[in-house]
Amino acid sequence: MNVVIIGAGPAGLLLAHRLLTRSSHYQVFIYEQRSDPRKLRADQRAFVLSLTERGQKELRAIDGLWPAVDQQGVAICKTGIYNKKLQQWKVFERSSGTEKYSLLINRNNLCAALLDQLEKRDYPGLHLNFDTACMNVHLKACQVTLTNEEGQRIEHSYDLLVGADGIHSVVKAALLKQPGFDFQQSYFDKVWKVLHLPQPQAFAADTSYFFRTSSSTTDPNALPCQISGAAIPELDDQFCLLTFWDQAPDQARNNPPGIETPTDLQQQIYEQWLPGLQVSDAAAQSFCERRPSSILETQCDRYHDRSGQAVLVGDAAHAMSSFLAQGCQAAFADVVALDRCLQASEDQLQIALPQYSALQVKEGHAITELNLLLSPKAKWVSKLFGVAMMMQSKLNQRFPDRISPTPSTLLSKTSVPYAEIYDRFKPWFSLIRWSNQRVLAKQKSARINS
Numbered sequence: 393m394n395v396v397i398i399g400a401g402p403a404g405l406l407l408a409h410r411l412l413t414r415s416s417h418y419q420v421f422i423y424e425q426r427s428d429p430r431k432l433r434a435d436q437r438a439f440v441l442s443l444t445e446r447g448q449k450e451l452r453a454i455d456g457l458w459p460a461v462d463q464q465g466v467a468i469c470k471t472g473i474y475n476k477k478l479q480q481w482k483v484f485e486r487s488s489g490t491e492k493y494s495l496l497i498n499r500n501n502l503c504a505a506l507l508d509q510l511e512k513r514d515y516p517g518l519h520l521n522f523d524t525a526c527m528n529v530h531l532k533a534c535q536v537t538l539t540n541e542e543g544q545r546i547e548h549s550y551d552l553l554v555g556a557d558g559i560h561s562v563v564k565a566a567l568l569k570q571p572g573f574d575f576q577q578s579y580f581d582k583v584w585k586v587l588h589l590p591q592p593q594a595f596a597a598d599t600s601y602f603f604r605t606s607s608s609t610t611d612p613n614a615l616p617c618q619i620s621g622a623a624i625p626e627l628d629d630q631f632c633l634l635t636f637w638d639q640a641p642d643q644a645r646n647n648p649p650g651i652e653t654p655t656d657l658q659q660q661i662y663e664q665w666l667p668g669l670q671v672s673d674a675a676a677q678s679f680c681e682r683r684p685s686s687i688l689e690t691q692c693d694r695y696h697d698r699s700g701q702a703v704l705v706g707d708a709a710h711a712m713s714s715f716l717a718q719g720c721q722a723a724f725a726d727v728v729a730l731d732r733c734l735q736a737s738e739d740q741l742q743i744a745l746p747q748y749s750a751l752q753v754k755e756g757h758a759i760t761e762l763n764l765l766l767s768p769k770a771k772w773v774s775k776l777f778g779v780a781m782m783m784q785s786k787l788n789q790r791f792p793d794r795i796s797p798t799p800s801t802l803l804s805k806t807s808v809p810y811a812e813i814y815d816r817f818k819p820w821f822s823l824i825r826w827s828n829q830r831v832l833a834k835q836k837s838a839r840i841n842s
């Protein structure tokens with residue numbers, strides 16, 4: 393069976409592993425528009441992502457894969473939060489069990505580890521193609537058109553096409569032209585930038601340091617702008633600083649409010665965001681010059697086209713904000729579900745693809761909703777929810793058989809399906825959705841008036 397996978401991100405590469413490990417009758421052709429990530433290790437735009445039990449479990453299912461990935465990341469058991477009153481960092485243990493750490497890994501290093509392992513296993517059915525972009529998908533003809541580095545046009549026919557090509561998926565764009573394919577997308581009122589630094593002396597290599605602050609602005613009519621993020625340890629004594637700030641999609645600002653120059657940035661980081669963290673002149677300049685990335689959320693009502701023999705996995709199927717750190721883990725779950733449906737149906741796509749959609753669309757919807765609803769925007773709801781979840785956590789510790797852990801614990805320490813987590817706390821989410829909509833409407837009218 394000829395399987396064409398567009399995109400050598402975490403989802404595309406894990407799928408190649410699963411198919412090729414399971415059966416030698418697959419010919420897997422992976423096409424990736426970028427260069428081999430093993431050549432891009434110093435990429436300044438690459439970010440660090442966290443894999444908890446949920447994502448780790450899917451990697452452990454393939455012999456030898458998890459140790460290879462684990463080696464490329466940093467195990468994190470502690471969280472640092474700055475206490476302004478005491479003027480010092482407070483560090484909390486995240487978990488007690490040794491197996492329950494989060495692995496923080498640069499996305500490029502994750503892909504590099506998955507690739508190394510694919511090549512090491514010498515699968516005759518593996519065909520890797522970098523610097524080759526998919527330009528067009530002809531669903532009726534079951535054929536893709538690609539362009540390689542030399543500008544040559546390639547046509548490739550497939551038995552199964554997998555769109556693992558991320559947020560701006562070309563495969564999804566083709567599916568959208570099919571009748572009855574429903575799709576929604578919206579940009580978040582947030583943007584982000586990343587910065588890589590040598591590990592600062594006063595910061596520990598096993599702790600992620602978080603911050604959240606409001607911008608100080610001289611304009612009395614301006615809405616307060618939240619700036620948040622984290623300094624996260626990376627391999628080779630590096631730290632990755634991720635910064636998110638409120639910014640409407642139509643605002644063309646390059647940096648968080650209050651940051652006009654690299655010196656402003658250095659000062660803000662050192663004094664306000666991550667007290668004690670020094671950023672070099674060159675790193676601050678490079679941060680300020682780069683454009684921020686926007687955050688897109690998408691929801692599709694199905695992930696397959698039965699007649700076109702095509703299917704979506706990962707961010708191509710459900711892009712989401714990184715707030716709950718679930719995108720990659722949700723992508724792995726798609727891959728596992730797709731592989732199981734193919735196996736159970738003996739590759740009968742008419743059966744496997746609808747089954748896969750039926751399983752994963754509800755999961756995709758649930759996690760994108762959880763991403764939105766686990767951060768109540770109204771202060772009173774946020775406080776109420778915070779107190780309720782604190783009580784929930786205490787009660788769960790006392791009566792683990794009768795009281796559910798909190799949604800955050802279920803997300804980070806278990807692999808309970810997203811749809812089930814959503815259902816367990818549905819009344820809360822109805823309240824948060826209602827209050828969030830009110831806050832957003834108020835913010836919108838304030839923006840129009842100012």
Ligand SMILES: Cc1cc2nc3c(=O)[nH]c(=O)nc-3n(C[C@H](O)[C@H](O)[C@H](O)COP(=O)(O)OP(=O)(O)OC[C@H]3O[C@@H](n4cnc5c(N)ncnc54)[C@H](O)[C@@H]3O)c2cc1C
Nearest residue numbers: 399401402403425442526557558706707714717719720721
């Ligand atoms: C700042 C940030 C922090 C994050 N933190 C976390 C976290 O802590 N935990 C977590 O689980 N997730 C996290 N995520 C989300 C996670 O990175 C994504 O969900 C994950 O990378 C999705 O994997 P994917 O393979 O589906 O897509 P991608 O990683 O986007 O890979 C898609 C690949 O397809 C290629 N491609 C695209 N178009 C074409 C084309 N036309 N032809 C050929 N190739 C193409 C791209 O070059 C890319 O390599 C974070 C995301 C961001 C932005």
